[in-house]
Amino acid sequence: MSKTKQKSIDELLKEALVPKDEQPYQVPENWTYFYFTSILDIQGGTQPPKSQFINEPKEGYIRLVQIRDFASDDYLTYIPYTNKLRLIEEEDILIARYGASVGRILTGLSGAYNVALAKxxxxxxxxxxxxxxxxxxxxxxxxxxxxxxxxxxxGFNKNDLSNIKLPLPPYNEQKRIAEKIERLFAKIDEAKRLIEEVKESVELRRAAILDRAFRGELGTNDPNEKGMLEESNVITKRDIVPENEQLYEVPKNWIWVKAGNVTEVVGGGTPKTTVREYYENGNVPWITPADLSDFEGIYISRGQRNITSEGLRNSSAKLLPAKTVLLSSRAPIGYVAIAANLLSTNQGFKSFIPSDVIDSEYLYWYLKKSKKYLEGMGSGSTFKEISASKCKEIKIPLPPINEQKRISKRVGMLLNNLDREKEMVLEVEEKLDLLKQSILSKAFRGELGTNDPNDEHAIELLKEVLKSK
Known part of the structure; x- marks a missing residue:
């Protein structure tokens, strides 16, 4: 019986090397390209039955490493140890084989590993x-x-990877490349950490601006202006919130009132969805909380759907005037916008039609600032909701009308500045992510400035690998 002829090193080298004209990118002269399976291999994991899984370590058991474990330690799994299991050490490199995670490169855990991973x-x-x-x-x-x-x-197997072409530099250059990548990435990660601090700072400053605005601490208050109790016929002494019920101290020419004393609180409604005439060719804008979920403006003119005048008449929806302040009162509580024109809402809103003593934008910013306060007023077992009667009880610090307008203008300007700052930070963050990809791209084309042309050609390295197989 004849023995299978063993391939010579030249034959193995020819099979392993990617021809020059088929190499994906130009690389330094002392590099080469090889086919994945010529010197690399993968080993799939094992999948014991779930009936053997336990959630606590135990003698005779070993940890079963799964893809999710690289993100969280919340769902540790242990299985009986047998010599049939495939094992990994922390230094091993794994590839995710299935689903949305396919291709993720993972390392850092030890134990047995399941079939969704390949070592x-x-x-x-x-x-x-x-x-x-x-x-x-x-x-x-x-x-x-x-x-x-x-x-x-x-998923993929070894044969699927056979035609993947990878660059191979000399061994010392491999080390230099990896070390430079990690140095550069460490600097990028530090920059990203600082960006996170800036983002947190922006949100803290936003909250501080809104908090100070409604305490009269933005530097806009004129103590010589007459308060609304003196200037208005709408408010009487009986409307003022007693001092022991006021939420915090405000300037002397401000007063605390309840929303029901300075606005008309109105609910919304939904016309029957089975009646086509209530919606088809409708020209009455109709707002739902979903319309505000991604809404970044202050004034809203329309939602995703309109209703007809007939739908308006045959439901509890109301036609609201421009400058009405809309507050989502359930699922969730706290979305706020101002009507830019005549419109209506569904029952997910309580809307505030302002009287002459309160500025719409001032009320808008106050409600935006007061989300936690509003959520605390909600009640209900299935989901929390603020009733119309509760909305009327919302306590509002009320400065003179001109001060309200100055506050609104000042808050808008300061928050716009913060938004621009945040946009700039997000742009830098995005560029840092792209920079990482750029570094990796350059690294494996020999463009990081680490290559030494005097290093022995990588083909010699490849020969040593092939000889040892």
Whole structure:
């Protein structure tokens, strides 16, 4: 019986090397490209039955590592140890094989691992671990893998990876590349940490501006202006909230009132959805809380749907004048907008039609600032809701009308400045994420300035790997 002829090193090298004209990118002269499976391998995990799973460590059991464990320790799983299990150490590199996580490169856990993961087997004396870890996260590997994953619903296997082409520099260059990537990424991560601090600062400053605005601490108050009790016929002494019930101290020419004394509180409604005539060709804007979920403006003119005049008449929806302040009163409590024109709302709102003594924008900002206060007023077992009667009881600090307008203008300006600052920070954050991709892209084309042309050609490294197989 004849023995299978063993391939020569030249034959193995020819199979392993990617021809020059088929290499994806130009790389330094002492680099080369190899096919994934010529020197790398993968080992899939094992999947014990769920009946063997326990949630606490126990003698004779071993941790079963799953994809979700790399994000959280909330769902640790242990299984009986057997010699049939595939095991990993913390230094091992894994590839997620299935679903939305396919292609994720994972490391840092030890134990047995399940079938949704594949361990990368590589020649550790010739391939630097961190070089391989970063390389597998680049388009060199991820691009072809995405194409494979689209056609392979059950995940990928070793043969699927056989035509993936990867760059191979000399070993010392692999180390230099990995070290430079980690130095640069550490600087980027520090910049991102500082950005998170700025973002938190923006939100804290936003809250502080709104809090100070309604205490008379924005520097706009004129103590010589007459208060609303003196200036208005709408408010009487009986309307003033007693001092021991006021939420906090305000300037002497301000007063505390309840919303029901300075606005008309109105509910909304939904015409029967089965009656086409209530909606078809409607020209009455009709707002629901969903219309405000992503709404970033102050004034709203219309929602996703209109209703007809007939629908308005045959429901509890009301036609609200421009400058009415809309407050979502359930699911959730606290969305706020101002009507830019005549419109209506569904029953998810309580709306405030302002009298002459309260400025719409002032009330808008006060309600925006008071979300927690409003949520605390809600009641209900299924979901919390603020009733019309509760809305009338909302306590409002009321300065002179001109001061209300100055506050609204000042708050709008300060918050606009904060929004611009946040936008700039988010743009920088996005650029930092792109910078990481750019660094990885350059790293594996030899463009990070780390390559030494005097290093021995990577083909010699490849020969050593092939000889040892």
């Amino acid at each position: 990368v087997v590589y020649p550790k004396e010739h391939i630097y671990r961190k070089y391989l870890y970063w390389l597998l996260q680049t388009e060199h590997f991820q691009g072809p893998l995405k194409m494979i994953s689209r056609s392979a619903q059950a």
